[in-house]
Amino acid sequence: MAEQVASVSSDEMHDVVVVGAGFAGMYLLHRLRGLGLSVRVYEQGSGVGGTWYWNRYPGARCDVESMQYSYSFDEQLQQEWNWSERYAPQPEILKYANHVADRFDLRGDIQFDTTVKAASFDDSNNLWSVTLGSEESGSGRRVNARSFILATGCLSNARMPDFKGLSSFKGKTYHTGHWPHDEVDFTGLRVGMIGTGSSAIQSIPLIAEQASQLYVFQRTPNFSVPAHNAPLSDEKRNEWKANYPALRHRARWESRNGIVNPMPQKGVLEDTPADRQREFEKGWQRGGIAFMVTYNNIVLDKAANDTVSGFVRDKIADLVDDPKVATLLQPYNHPIGTKRICVDTDYYQTFNRNNVELVDIRSSQIEEVTANGIKVNGREYEVDAIVLATGFDAMTGSVAKIDIRGQGNVTLNQKWAEGPKTYLGLMTAGFPNMFIITGPGSPSVLSNMIVSIEQHVDWITDCLAHMQKAGLDRIEPLKDAEDKWVAHVNEVASGTLYPQANSWYMGANIPGKPQIFMPYLGGVGAYRQICADVAAKGYEGFALSSRRRAASVAAE
DSSP states (O other): OOOOOSSOOEEEEEEEEEEOOSHHHHHHHHHHHHTTOOEEEEOSSSSSOTHHHHOOOTTOBOSSOTTTSSOOSOHHHHHHOOOOBSSOBHHHHHHHHHHHHHHTTOGGGEEOSEEEEEEEEETTTTEEEEEEEETTTOOOOEEEEEEEEEOOOSSOSBOOOOOTTGGGOOSEEEEGGGOOSSOOOOTTOEEEEEOOSHHHHHHHHHHHHHOSEEEEEESSOOOEEEOOOOBOOHHHHHHHHHTHHHHHHIIIIIOSSSOOOOOOOSOGGGSOHHHHHHHHHHHHHHOSGGGGGSSSOTTTOHHHHHHHHHHHHHHHHHHOSSHHHHHHHSOOSSOTTSSOOEEESSHHHHTTSTTEEEEEOSSSOEEEEOSSEEEETTEEEEOSEEEEOOOBOTTTHHHHTSEEEOGGGOBHHHHTTTSOOOBTTTBOTTOTTEEETTOTTSSGGGSOHHHHHHHHHHHHHHHHHHHHHHTOOEEEEOHHHHHHHHHHHHHHHHTSSGGGSOOTTTTTTSTTOOOOOOSOOSOHHHHHHHHHHHHHTTSTTEEEEOHHHHHHHHHO
């Protein structure tokens, strides 16, 4: 049954309701306003920014370089904003998001501190009925909309572990995905960090500088490469700004991941071992996720990948003094790059500190959390604070929390019980006039998110403009087109090494979640062309109609 919400009324009507005021929701609002549509954005947080509003943990920063992790839709905006570092820290990205909200006067159509609890499609009226709730009271109201757009973000639903005794812990517990807005000071405290994914890898070096003792509980080691972060010079910024048109075009149409990087022309094994070593070293010294494009077949060929993985494992051995600790930090259970490659500043070196201890919880799992600490293999590690870096229910988690019902009262969770199914990652059959931004079946988390967000928003708003002009009021994907797209997404993924990793790309970090590869691996440029071709062919694979026109004819 749909969740019941107290004090529900239904007297508000909009052309479009948008869920989420991150980078996708803000750009959507800007574009939809340009069509003259009435739009309302509902945001659970108290401000804009999406993932950058919630993820405030120490060391949080983007792993895409600042000059590329920014909007391109407004020339004056991209010329006037000055990023301070090669990789922008979270406070600066959030400041940028707020600048955009103010510059385009977006806040007036955003309702903060509001959750979308449910949404159901009324087939007879061709409308979405959206049930809202207040975080404090749980009370809410219903609003109606002709279109319902999910801009909920791919990494916004923090995964809370169910460790025995967690609620009994007497100290403070934090989750990297829902960090307090006030500064957290770990000075002189004993801290337990659970997890060694991206957020842990960014925060561990900084927490170690404050804590009297830091225990890092690791189940699965991850590959990480140095960021070599540094301040951005005026010269570097100006070089990017002067060439933005060409660089943005390359990112959109010529790259695989929406990031301008060197385009390697050969595979790993085409070089001699000595030449390979030199190229790997150049990539390591350059830093960042561009390391993964040193050659063109790293995630396609296992033998090629093994050489890169071996190089990084050797680097870990060089950086970590204790050979036993180094061995524990060396990943062997997945090819490099098949889990999101991490980018760090002094992560491995932090394990050389006297106040940092790595605890292996693969061989002996966490037994329980006690009032005073964390118990593993019979030993209680006494701590004053616990940091949960346990990741997210990625791509579908935030959508799954909403009771979404389409035609025939079928819930989205029921339809996606065996894995998410979409057409182009934009819509799902049986849910008319509901769009998804960077959903499963699109490049999404395997790309520069802002490039993919802009492409999806532009496609959706162009589609709605087309429907307006043609007098159409309903669009939904055909099941056959959806089935073929899902098969294509899986076929492309099977030609790579990605499915060999138990990653959050597969939903493997969430117990009971179907394991299916969710992002589209065909490349940002190829995907953009597919979407453009679909639109050019009259939205091939979609059924477009006018319910108003049909009702008028029937009345006559």
